[in-house]
Amino acid sequence: MQIVLSDHARLLALVGLCGLLWLLETIIPLYRYQHSRVRHAIPNVALAVMLVLTNLALSFASAYLAGFTIHNGVGLFTLLALPPWSRALLGIVGLDLFAYFAHVMLHKSWLGWQFHRVHHSESAVDVTTTFRQHPGETLWRILWQLAAILVFGIPLWVVIVYLILSSLNAQMEHANINMNRSLDRLLRLLIVTPHMHKVHHSQDQRETDSNYSNIFSFWDRGFRTYLGELDFRKLRYGLDGFDVKERQTLRGLLKMPFTNYTQS
Numbered sequence: 001m002q003i004v005l006s007d008h009a010r011l012l013a014l015v016g017l018c019g020l021l022w023l024l025e026t027i028i029p030l031y032r033y034q035h036s037r038v039r040h041a042i043p044n045v046a047l048a049v050m051l052v053l054t055n056l057a058l059s060f061a062s063a064y065l066a067g068f069t070i071h072n073g074v075g076l077f078t079l080l081a082l083p084p085w086s087r088a089l090l091g092i093v094g095l096d097l098f099a100y101f102a103h104v105m106l107h108k109s110w111l112g113w114q115f116h117r118v119h120h121s122e123s124a125v126d127v128t129t130t131f132r133q134h135p136g137e138t139l140w141r142i143l144w145q146l147a148a149i150l151v152f153g154i155p156l157w158v159v160i161v162y163l164i165l166s167s168l169n170a171q172m173e174h175a176n177i178n179m180n181r182s183l184d185r186l187l188r189l190l191i192v193t194p195h196m197h198k199v200h201h202s203q204d205q206r207e208t209d210s211n212y213s214n215i216f217s218f219w220d221r222g223f224r225t226y227l228g229e230l231d232f233r234k235l236r237y238g239l240d241g242f243d244v245k246e247r248q249t250l251r252g253l254l255k256m257p258f259t260n261y262t263q264s
């Protein structure tokens, strides 16, 4: 019951922030796109429904594993006599480290990239791009989340807090908003900001292979994958040759990992 309520609260926060960012994209857009925003959002919203359903369907696995590690003293953090708040903080950091690895592997492995390019084939990044994720990628990310729970021994409530923070920040990162540069630079000392993540969506391979962090920006700095702000007048999103209409429909996006498209 507690998990069901948490899921509802999470969904509500997610939809609420999405609406707010959608409004901000109208008022202070980073780019003024020519297309209809609603039409552009349709496949992304359909993928969002799949994303939520896949996560809900597999939430029992996180609940089971979190309970198992705590009751059986499995995981690095269970070996340390930590107060609850520091254990929660470490749990959040641990989950975010594994999210970083999951993302890097999506880029560095051939199979991972077949799925992850659904997300990167977006040529007009906005808040709805957050949910543009193939169910295969969702499954991959859940597996890494389970691995983090097992390795560190993270209580379920910490996993839920992490997922809320992660989904809220992911929406911020993708929103097509023109952030105040000074505020963006200040925030990115700790977290991934909209301008920092936009670099990762560039068509330029060197820029795509940077800024993988999920919530905390220090992973990119620590693993030397950090790339600072770009000239947004020169930045082009998406993947070369993937703008054709049939690849951008829901059907095209779901088929993408299983289709041998050549990327120039």
Ligand SMILES: [Zn+2]
Residues within 6 Å of the ligand: 103, 107, 116, 120, 200
């Ligand atoms: Zn990526």
